[in-house]
Amino acid sequence: MKLDLPTLSAVFSQITAVLGALLMFSWALNRKVQALAWWSIAFFLVLAAIGVVSLGHGMPSAPERLIANVALTLAYGMLYGGCRVFNGRKAKLPVVFAGAGLWCVAFWLIPDDINVRLALISAICTVYAAFSAWELWRHARQRLASQMIAVVLMISLVIFNVMRGSIGFSLAHALWLTGYAERWSSSMAMAVATFMPTLAFVFLSMAKEQIEYEHRQAALVDHLTGIPNRRAFLENAAALLSKQDNPVSCLLFDLDNFKSINDRFGHEVGDHVLVIFGSVLSDHLPQGVFGRLGGEEFAAMVTMEAPGAEALAERIRHSFFSVGKIVQGLRVEVTVSVGCATGACIPVQHLLREADIALYRAKAQGRNLVTSFKTAVAQQS
Structure with missing residues (x-):
């Protein structure tokens, strides 16, 4: 042409x-x-x-x-x-x-x-x-x-x-x-x-x-801590459970006396405490499913049976207590309580409810503790 x-x-x-x-x-x-x-x-x-x-x-x-x-x-x-x-x-x-x-x-x-x-x-x-x-x-x-x-x-x-x-x-x-x-x-x-x-x-x-x-x-990342938010955690946890036939454990974390930390030291220190705990979770669960549910509450889903999950929760609790003693030059000494629930082929919300019961028991027993759902039920009965 x-x-x-x-x-x-x-x-x-x-x-x-x-x-x-x-x-x-x-x-x-x-x-x-x-x-x-x-x-x-x-x-x-x-x-x-x-x-x-x-x-x-x-x-x-x-x-x-x-x-x-x-x-x-x-x-x-x-x-x-x-x-x-x-x-x-x-x-x-x-x-x-x-x-x-x-x-x-x-x-x-x-x-x-x-x-x-x-x-x-x-x-x-x-x-x-x-x-x-x-x-x-x-x-x-x-x-x-x-x-x-x-x-x-x-x-x-x-x-x-x-x-x-x-x-x-x-x-x-x-x-x-x-x-x-x-x-x-x-x-x-x-x-x-x-x-x-x-x-x-x-x-x-x-x-x-x-x-x-x-x-x-x-839309899936918590703007303060940089870790997955509630929506992302629930989606990732549901995806994890759908692929697993073996037991999966849910760890529910709640920072102790967080309101008093904000009242005593200010919200800037409180926000930094949340960032520190987000980093602790990221360090212990680099490829895991975890996130901030809101406020001072966090959660993680791990492919472990109860003993392994509780041991992991103890390591996270201890690590957070160690790095959170001094925050921005102030002696804060923050702690975290943890509730654990384990099950197989059950919905995410069901595991979260059981972990919440265990978390409530850990708070009632003095905070800065790791408590399992089975232990919480046994102590209530």
């Missing part, structure tokens, strides 16, 4: 400009997703590269080729930097700019041979695309569906640049480089004009998915 290259170049430039502006506008609306700004700059750099190549007539001059490929390598570098930033990692600026620097040095050292220079620029772009694919796959904070699509797109860029650098030796004048005489080929223009909107759409989808994921996580 014969295409009007000047028109196609103009349309592609407009599309790239709009996509770059859209990414930058999306970043302006939500500064948390900083990767959008990096990717926006990458799009504008691609626009600059194509613009430089398409401005003149006939074969581009040496300065034009130098500037265009510097912009292109920087675009790939920004693409890689954006992938790192999206994953919550620092963008390594020396790596981002390394490709452009290598091209600037090599441009004046290598022979003035289009195939050799094509191989070099393709190799640089291949490395950046491969790094971007690896970054999105290996260091993903969450397995987002759109992020997996982005990995596929990065791999397609790797394949494209490998073919461009290798097949280009013999087919440069027949495929995507119809000699620099035509500035850029219709085949390449069509491929890039299709790829760029797809890539921009995937980047925007990644940002949207990440924001939605963070909102869901925020």
Whole structure:
């Protein structure tokens, strides 16, 4: 199919400009997703590269080729930097700019041979695309569906640049480089004009998915202690019980005399006490199901029978008493009471009720104790 290259170049430039502006506008609306700004700059750099190549007539001059490929390598570098930033990692600026620097040095050292220079620029772009694919796959904070699509797109860029650098030796004048005489080929223009909107759409989808994921996580995390909240605990506990046929134990914790701590030392100290207990639970149950139910009440669900669960509760009680003696320079000496209940194939709420009965008994016996449901029932009868 014969295409009007000047028109196609103009349309592609407009599309790239709009996509770059859209990414930058999306970043302006939500500064948390900083990767959008990096990717926006990458799009504008691609626009600059194509613009430089398409401005003149006939074969581009040496300065034009130098500037265009510097912009292109920087675009790939920004693409890689954006992938790192999206994953919550620092963008390594020396790596981002390394490709452009290598091209600037090599441009004046290598022979003035289009195939050799094509191989070099393709190799640089291949490395950046491969790094971007690896970054999105290996260091993903969450397995987002759109992020997996982005990995596929990065791999397609790797394949494209490998073919461009290798097949280009013999087919440069027949495929995507119809000699620099035509500035850029219709085949390449069509491929890039299709790829760029797809890539921009995937980047925007990644940002949207990440924001939605963070909102869901925020709804399941207690804002003060940073551990799961009541809703998350109940959901995780129900999921754990549904997978278990063996006995599961529920540990219900209540900080002793917490109201008096707030009254004597202030709410700031009281809040810090809650944070300390949340950290103690996290240390003792790194992969476990636990959370803050509200106020000074916490709970945990463990796949242990009663003796093991009670021993774990004792360790948590002792650890909290040890680290909670001094809080923000004040001698607080906080303690916690614990109720334990064990059962198999029973609902979460049933275990919580039994653990609450045991907790009530621990409070009645003087606090700073671990009491089981069976013991509480036996003492009541």
